[in-house]
Amino acid sequence: MRKPRLMTPGPAPVPEEVLLELARPVIHHRSNEAKEVITEVTAGLKEVFKTKNDVMILTASGTGAMEAATVNTVPPGGKAIVLNAGYFADRWAKICKAYGINVVNLETEWGHPVDPQTVENALKANPDAACVMGTLSETSTGTGHPVEAIGKIVAKSDAVFAVDGISGVGAMECHTDKWGIDILCVGSQKALMLPPGLAFIAVSDKAWAKIDAFDSKSFYFNLKTARKKAKEFDTPFTPAHTLILALRAALKMIQTEGIENVWDRHRRLSEACQAGIKALGLELFSSRPAEGLTAFNVPAGLKDSQIRNALTAKFGITTVGGQDKLKGHIIRVGHMGYTDELDVISGLAALEMVLSELGHKLEPGVAVTAAQRVFIGKPARA
């Protein structure tokens, strides 16, 4: 017997009751029933995103929402400031390049947070930038960025602030409106507890003004078309409707727990996981860890594949390694969405046993104990 345990930073585990929604007979996507579901999930998404802005559903990966944010707000030949601090942040730059948008590439060393001061300087030097493109949780490095501080700076400029919240939203505190996020991009397969296939995009009035100012060369990802249909609780093209039905079930679970409590849970899980990793004598990769995943350096003398394959072989656990220049250097463990204290403890216990067997010196129980101390000692949220 081997239980499968998905501990990757997306896709993340999907609750059984959400999976069962997907097994229901398909309904027609232009029926009244379908519109009621879109009405309900749109309200739920606004609650989770902490926004009164328009929220639209796209049938695409999260990258589709990033492309929609880009091509609709910055005309070809226009300028965007990319807060480039990881593999996925770099995707903003790649999308811009594909569409002939000039990029001011603000590079931050991978694993470190973007310094808001650099954003302020870049905006001063580039008052013609139409958009600042950042990331809430950089999945490739396990880093959380200071979106609130950056948002306040961008708000004072003419530029709009687009944030890739794909692996962040639901796992990390995020106040779209209060923090000045003009375009929030979210994916379904992370803390929203769905399989992949849907993306969501929230657009502020400031962003709509930019979008309405020119005719974007886009069709499938045209936000003006999406806005028009969203006002009728509809979508421009046939949506991945069974996933929208499942979204309703997932949102109900989030609403029952309360989004603030969901954030608290992720913070506890993150702190416990970090404590466990450190207790094993391992180093965290990020200087400002995200809360939906933990990235740690592969210990000297071992290969990432040895550790990850043993976790799979012995305990059915799937993790991911590093991407691009981090390949072989880090291991990333997800603890987002449908994940609780005992899942983190299980993951740490498995890691302990696997490392021990691979000859890494450690005291049995040390990681699990460190995590438990966090769970017991953590004071209630103020």
Added chain:
Amino acid sequence: MRKPRLMTPGPAPVPEEVLLELARPVIHHRSNEAKEVITEVTAGLKEVFKTKNDVMILTASGTGAMEAATVNTVPPGGKAIVLNAGYFADRWAKICKAYGINVVNLETEWGHPVDPQTVENALKANPDAACVMGTLSETSTGTGHPVEAIGKIVAKSDAVFAVDGISGVGAMECHTDKWGIDILCVGSQKALMLPPGLAFIAVSDKAWAKIDAFDSKSFYFNLKTARKKAKEFDTPFTPAHTLILALRAALKMIQTEGIENVWDRHRRLSEACQAGIKALGLELFSSRPAEGLTAFNVPAGLKDSQIRNALTAKFGITTVGGQDKLKGHIIRVGHMGYTDELDVISGLAALEMVLSELGHKLEPGVAVTAAQRVFIGKPARA
């Protein structure tokens, strides 16, 4: 008790065993298991599409595949010939317009097939056209187009032939390679018996030459990126992976029946449905009916909504009305994918009873009998 019966021309009913695949725990999309599934479904799709060309999986509605076909083969300022014979064919023109592509708009009256001769003339008059964009089954009018004849004409030119096979493929005979279809676009929610959320695109060498000749302004729908990843049985961005697992189950069913037998079944269902409709004294809308759906004119003195609402209220049947200028004028009934003889007989029996109750004069049993005669009398495929 009211059994739901989805008789719409997409989404079409999904077999229970395919739905149950969607309820399985999510696996990671970059795992070996995931690559094996992509390897298997790619081979299966090639069999169903009758092609040796590259087949790629997109996480999008079918429209996403049409956009990919357009933006990758025709540069901005280039020219495309659109075989515009319905609401969905017109989408080709709309996509072209959004991307600054010049359209030679070959209009055909809705409900009639495109005349191949007009395509030949248009190609002669526009030797600089990069692409001819057509449709296998026009869902808005229930019309099947002579794709084989058109393909032979386009093959003699420099242009590539892109075909919207979204509601056609699987329901109507389609030999991608033999008929000279350079780009075939297919959606998941029609005769392939899946929920919506995936699109497929098959690309010939002739089309790749056009695609490789310029840098398309595209990112999410960039076919060069998709080709590179498809060669590794992967996708550029997180795919709607649970739908790909379900696709494997659906393709197994199609392969077990045999695609030729699947086409035969649809032809029988289509002929039986047409016979039943005519026996009721109703008129078919199309002069060359498609085989996955039947469109008929709303009889004088009745409203489409009266008939369609009664079908839903009494028998749980969902149908669709007309789109755009056909709104209120026609009713469309789907019989594609997971549909058999008794489903068509049930639909006709319900229509008989509903029309009778609404005061339409008819002999009870006349439509059902006409359909049964087709099923009994139909000679075996030559």
